[in-house]
């Protein structure tokens with residue numbers, strides 16, 4: 164982010180009377196961490212700020228300070244006093260037109276992001292594709308703008324960095340992210356609390372589902388990779404909570420993508436859902452799984468992280484070690 168852009172954004176914030184912060188619709192630690200970090204920073208010097216999220220928040224993030232200020236009712240959008248909107252970690256802006264249409268008037272939109280594919284939909288765009296997380300983009304802006312740094316903001320920004328790099332484990336980890344993390348700890352962020360909430364602290368049911376998923380790994384010729392299955396029976400047998408079920412496919416596929424040896428480029432996790440469908444979560448290191456998910460099942464997503472849903476379907480074990488989707 165160059166000095167001119169920093170000045171431009173700081174000037175818009177200085178002039179604003181009432182700021183609306185928006186999370187992405189794909190709720191994760193980075194969109195929540197960068198948004199709430201900005202909330203704590205701006206309110207610390209007296210700015211009037213409201214925060215909107217289009218989706219419910221997982222319990223995992225209950226440790227983020229004042230997370231309850233995030234609201235989902237459209238009433239907050241309609242406040243005529245809002246004169247500036249800021250969105251964090253929203254790669255495509257796809258959900259924004261329907262949200263912005265509910266506002267009392269058209270206001271400038273600042274977008275902080277780190278996705279290479281961001282089409283610069285904001286009126287001002289602070290997009291750094293080389294950054295490991297949006298949180299460290301926002302953090303560098305906060306420092307450069309000379310804003311006060313409160314411990315609550317530090318905790319939120321560090322959450323974005325830690326979750327988007329999987330504790331500096333993933334390939335997108337940068338020196339800048341590691342340096343930012345060290346600074347944020349000095350400003351009062353609690354690294355252990357973030358790791359505990361996001362990476363350990365799993366229920367025994369959750370771990371048993373992991374066990375089943377690991378046991379069932381098979382070669383999946385449809386995706387040309389390795390895959391596993393979580394059935395409805397597994398879930399009812401174990402009495403897992405809806406939140407554990409919702410997160411399992413993403414968590415297992417991220418983990419396997421990280422730990423599998425080089426011979427496996429693609430990993431797919433199939434999960435039977437309550438509504439009688441099969442949902443899939445695919446990850447890859449070099450191949451375009453979004454393209455495969457779209458071709459096979461009309462799915463989509465990012466090149467290395469895609470999903471799909473097949474309605475009226477279940478998983479069928481075809482041989483000892485392989486499974487396929489069967490329409491019901």
Ligand SMILES: [Mn+2]
Nearest residue numbers: 193252297327
């Ligand atoms: Mn991110």
